[in-house]
Amino acid sequence: MNTDYFTIGKLAKDTDTKVVTIRYYESIGLLPAPLRTGHNYRLYNCDHFKRLSFIRRCRSLGFPLSQIREIIALTDQPDEDCQKVDKIARGHLDIIESKIQDLTQLASELRQKITACQGGTIAQCCILKNLLKQNTTPIKSAS
Amino acid sequence: MNTDYFTIGKLAKDTDTKVVTIRYYESIGLLPAPLRTGHNYRLYNCDHFKRLSFIRRCRSLGFPLSQIREIIALTDQPDEDCQKVDKIARGHLDIIESKIQDLTQLASELRQKITACQGGTIAQCCILKNLLKQNTTPIKSAS
């Protein structure tokens, strides 16, 4: 049982989140609006802390807010099948994995262009030549 | 020598770029404004095609528009040292490589959470438990 209340600054520090970000999450309905003091300061409790920690953990795993929202909604239906969570997580993993592939491909192309360059003036630059070389004229009046 | 002119639609098709994107590049000064017909249609030439192809190739390598702008500015100074281009490209490669590392780490964490889950109800879901477990209370009145 914990009935402590704390300000937005403390919540920000304890969850390693910027103050503005917390207010942003409230504005988009991701974090419930807390009580206010007589002078309109936000007063958070333990539940807010838990919720925000969860959001931040999901964010650090790369989940978009839209999916975090879905997951949170699911936690309100404890008797539903867990497959939905699983599906979201797997879908997200797929996206991450394909991003890794894309970036790996991209890195190797770029590395190749860079190592090909022996220096010199801009006019001689192999990186630029390489980037400029293909397709120097549009397709002739076809279509 | 090529004095052909073509519409935005043809340029879009030949560079695999959306029409709106081309107008957007013009609006931010990345692609020079072309001539116009009597009825205000844009008329592009070969130079526009080359420039846009270059932009798209850089984009497909993940360069942000700001860096593409820098690189293009450099091509106007053919006698400068090529090191500047090299620096931009290497800096970009570093970023890509560190992104790959982050994502790889992230994918393995997520994969672990997913494979730990044996199904069941939301209440029993290991993925959720795992995401919720740490830090359930803020740091007590410290600081």
Add this chain to the structure above:
DNA sequence: ATGCAGTCTATAGTTACTATAGGGTCAAGC
């Protein structure tokens, strides 16, 4: 009483586009 850190709201900026509304133009077919 003063100063500084913390809080408040509201608005605009970021990146690289995409979407939409509301309109004009061009070429082909009838």
Add this chain to the structure above:
DNA sequence: GCTTGACCCTATAGTAACTATAGACTGCAT
């Protein structure tokens, strides 16, 4: 000549997930 559909125009707003700024109030310590 008229219609139809594809193409073009501008201007504005929306996207994701914040960040930055302005202008004002509060709380606490000296």
